[in-house]
Every structure is written in C-alpha cells, then in structure tokens.
Amino acid sequence: MYQYNDLDQALVEERVAQFRRQTEQFLAGEMPEDHFRALRLRNGLYIQTHAPMLRVAGPYGLLNAQQLRKLAHIARHYDKSYCHFTTRQNIQFNWPKLEQVPDILAELATVQMHAIQTSGNCMRNTTSDHLAGVCVDEIEDPRPYCEIIRQWTTLHPEFDYLPRKFKMAVSGALHDRAATQFHDIGLHLVKNADGVVGFKVLVGGGLGRTPVIGQVIKPFLEKKHLLSYLEAILRIYNLFGRRDNKYKARIKILVRETGLAEFSAMVEQEWLLIRDHNELAAERINKVIAQFAPPAYEADAKLDTSFAQHQQSNAAFASWVQHNTADHKIAGYRAAYISLKAPDSPPGDITDVQLDVVADLTEQYSFGEIRATHRQNLILADVKQADLYPLWQALAAQQLATPNIGTVTDMICCPGLDFCSLANAGSIGIAKEINEALDDIDYLHDIGELKINMSGCMNGCAHQSVGHIGILGVDKKGTEWYQLTLGGSSENEAAIGERLGPAVAKDQVTQAILTILDVYLKQRLEDEPFLDMVNRVGITPFKEHVYANH
Numbered sequence: 001m002y003q004y005n006d007l008d009q010a011l012v013e014e015r016v017a018q019f020r021r022q023t024e025q026f027l028a029g030e031m032p033e034d035h036f037r038a039l040r041l042r043n044g045l046y047i048q049t050h051a052p053m054l055r056v057a058g059p060y061g062l063l064n065a066q067q068l069r070k071l072a073h074i075a076r077h078y079d080k081s082y083c084h085f086t087t088r089q090n091i092q093f094n095w096p097k098l099e100q101v102p103d104i105l106a107e108l109a110t111v112q113m114h115a116i117q118t119s120g121n122c123m124r125n126t127t128s129d130h131l132a133g134v135c136v137d138e139i140e141d142p143r144p145y146c147e148i149i150r151q152w153t154t155l156h157p158e159f160d161y162l163p164r165k166f167k168m169a170v171s172g173a174l175h176d177r178a179a180t181q182f183h184d185i186g187l188h189l190v191k192n193a194d195g196v197v198g199f200k201v202l203v204g205g206g207l208g209r210t211p212v213i214g215q216v217i218k219p220f221l222e223k224k225h226l227l228s229y230l231e232a233i234l235r236i237y238n239l240f241g242r243r244d245n246k247y248k249a250r251i252k253i254l255v256r257e258t259g260l261a262e263f264s265a266m267v268e269q270e271w272l273l274i275r276d277h278n279e280l281a282a283e284r285i286n287k288v289i290a291q292f293a294p295p296a297y298e299a300d301a302k303l304d305t306s307f308a309q310h311q312q313s314n315a316a317f318a319s320w321v322q323h324n325t326a327d328h329k330i331a332g333y334r335a336a337y338i339s340l341k342a343p344d345s346p347p348g349d350i351t352d353v354q355l356d357v358v359a360d361l362t363e364q365y366s367f368g369e370i371r372a373t374h375r376q377n378l379i380l381a382d383v384k385q386a387d388l389y390p391l392w393q394a395l396a397a398q399q400l401a402t403p404n405i406g407t408v409t410d411m412i413c414c415p416g417l418d419f420c421s422l423a424n425a426g427s428i429g430i431a432k433e434i435n436e437a438l439d440d441i442d443y444l445h446d447i448g449e450l451k452i453n454m455s456g457c458m459n460g461c462a463h464q465s466v467g468h469i470g471i472l473g474v475d476k477k478g479t480e481w482y483q484l485t486l487g488g489s490s491e492n493e494a495a496i497g498e499r500l501g502p503a504v505a506k507d508q509v510t511q512a513i514l515t516i517l518d519v520y521l522k523q524r525l526e527d528e529p530f531l532d533m534v535n536r537v538g539i540t541p542f543k544e545h546v547y548a549n550h
Contacts, residue, residue, distance in 0.1 A: 044115030204255030301332025416456030425473025
C-alpha cells in the first residue's frame, strides 16, 4: 500500500490549514457565501438537506486498519456514529458541523487521508478493481498506475477548474469490475501482439442524466506516455468543453458533438506537442510498483483441511463462502466480502463499532489492508482459507455477514430525499421495503446474480442506468414516482438499461420488483442469469405483467 512521503504529507497538512482559515473567514462573515462555496467543494464539503456532508477520498478503494479506526473515531466524535461508503470507493459523513470540518480534515491528515478534489469541477478520485492484485484474471496490478494518476491529478494547476467534474477508472483484469466504460476516461491494461503491456484508452463515457458508453480512442498506449496522453485529453476538454450549460459540460457531450474521429485528431495533435517532454520514466513506475508488493503469503496455507470440514458441517458458513468470497491467485487464500447490505441497514452504511471491529479483523486476517467496492461493500482481499470460519463468525456477530453479494438485496442505493437536497424521491425506504419482501435467503440464491441500482434523482449517483434492474426516483407534482429500467450492465458487455414503461407510484415499486422476479423465474432457461434472459426475450414479457392492471 502506498505510503505518503514528506511532500505528500506537507501538501495535505497545508491544505487543512488553508481550509481552516477559509472556514473561519466565512463563519466570521468576512467571505461571501458564493466564494466559500467553490472553496468548500474543493475540500469535499457539500451542504445537504439537514447538514453538511463531507466526502473523504478513498484512493482506488484501498484503506488500512489505522485509517478505519480513524473513520470510526470521526463517526463517534463528529457525526452520528456511522459513515457511508459510496459507489466511487469514497467515504461520506452526513452530519458534521461546519465549524468542525477543519478539525476532521486535520484528524484525517494524521492517517494519510484527505477530502481534496472529492467534489467540484476537477479531476476526482481515480477508482479501480476491488480485486486488484489478487484476482486470477489479472494482466497486471492497476493500483500503481492509479497512484501515479492520483499524484498527477492532485491540485493540478492547469485543470483546477474544468468545465465539469472528471472521473477516471483503471482496470488490469480481463473482467471489468471498475465500470471503466462509464467514466470520462477508462484505462485497461492490455497486451499487444508482442506481449508488451500498455493501456487501451476509452473516452467519453458517463452516467447521470445522459448515460453514454465510452469509446476507444487509443487501442494501445505505451506506459511511458500515460500522463502525457491523459494531459492531452484534458487539455482538449478544458479548451472546448461547454461552460454555458452544466448539463452539457461533461466530456461525453463534447465527444458526441465533435465526433470521435475529430476529437481523437485534436488530442493526437496536442499530444505530439507534449509527449516527449513528459515521459513517465520506468524508474518512477517501478518505484511505485514496489509499494504494492505482495504480502508475505504462507506457502503451506493450501494444506489446510479445516476449511472444507467447516463447509461440510455448517450450511450457513458454506452459503457465506459461496456468495461472499472470491477466488484468489494464491492457493490457500480467498478474498472475503464484508456485506454492508444487512436487511435492516441502509446500503453502504457502517457504524463506528463495526468499523473498529473490522479494523481488528483486517489486522488479524488480511495483512492490515481492506478495500471498498463499487457496490458499497468492503472486501478483505488476502484471507487464508483456514481463517475464513473464525472471520465469518466475527462478521456475523456484527451483522456484516449477510450472504447476499451479487444478489437482489445487494442493492446500490443513494441517500435520496433522506439526506440529499438534489433528490426528487426517497431511496433508502424503498430499499428497506424490497429487502423485507425478499427476506428468504434461499429464494435470493435461487434468483442468482441480479443487480438492482436505485437513485433518487437524474444525477444517478447509484448508477441506475446500468443496473440489471434500475430504479430512478422522479417528482410528479410533489409526489414520488419511480421509473424502472431493465438490462443495464457496467461490466465487459456494457449496456444502458431500457425503460420498462411509465413510472410507478411509490407504493407500487416493491410489487413491481416482485413481479419482474416472478416473470424471470417462470420464463428463464435452466440456470439462465437474469441479464441473459432479458437480452434473450427483451422487456415485453416483464412490461406486460408489471402493467397488467394499469
């Protein structure tokens, strides 16, 4: 895991001191609200419906036990004893007091964390595969390149005020678990015909009001040109991206209106001017790679027999292993998911007590490191098979072992009207209602992999456009209604969900979901996944049943 050097630490600490002065000036009435707004957003501070919300960066989703304990401490002393994990591997506090935010940032700085550029029209936190470094289908670990990008993007003077926010994701595996096709820039580590590893570069993807699948702008980019090519793309966007309309300001609109061929030609021309002056030296790449060296795996871990014995004797444990663990490239190890989707808990929330327990488990069972996933869960990536049973017991005691990863109740859900001032409709309550209606775990497992994403407004923070089932809250004359989409995916075969029909009333959403699931179970082929069935039959059978009585 990357460790700050003196420069990193000084930058974060100076940023804290700067924002403390700015906050004091604002509270004293010496700074206009419009001026302070731009400054607070650059430090991750929003003003929500009930209180400020502070978004903390989780660089490519990687955290350590010390950082978890600090998050727990902040939740206890500055918030309401919990925090929230987002779809971009960040952490949010929903109830801090404005005057205490500089103190929170100072606390975060002591454990190499910050909130820099987690909001505003700037380059946001770079995200990645939560199984990076351990998955069996990996070409190369993407995290060192995420870290190089993090260092390059942080307080970059040329791109501090872009036309709109800008998001990047990096994947190093054959299976895209980082939704790279729905980012402003997506990077895939690939091998060319000579076996050399470089990057396939995608541009112009995005979700929100106008979901767009990114397009390949460069099939193969040498590693040494990574930063210069990113800079060329950002320069063209900064020059020509629209600033007159925030709904048309993202790079996806610029690429669409310009055309990929012309946009690519402009990037190529700009890149030729700068690429020889900004090469990424192999020495620098190797230095960062060294900070992501594999932990000290035990060679005899694969000899353990207790793991299989516990699965045979304990059905609940076997179910958790099947649904909440993943294959590991090292024999005798598995990656273990920590579900933040217990039936009675808002998706993505975790309490201070749970954070402290998870910090202890992280040190005890996974070399002191943990990752946040894109579906608002956590994962211990390096757990010996022999340790999975005691880990499961400890997680179950904290309601963190619901065996539902990838199932219907593993929903992505934004805060909705409960917190967000932009929302048109609630989402947490709907998620709870759906969970209560699907409380039979055997039924969930029979349904199989099915991803529900639910957002309370068109901004789409919960990525409803790419859910197998998408739920979008809309406002109709002051009442909450919900549009449903089917067939979305953010993985390799990326797809934008198709709208099922007219929006349904709030009290009809759960029944509509149950009807969709019933149609699937009755009409699927043997072991046919939900997404495959939708692609095979289309949305008509679902539409006929959902709107049968309308």
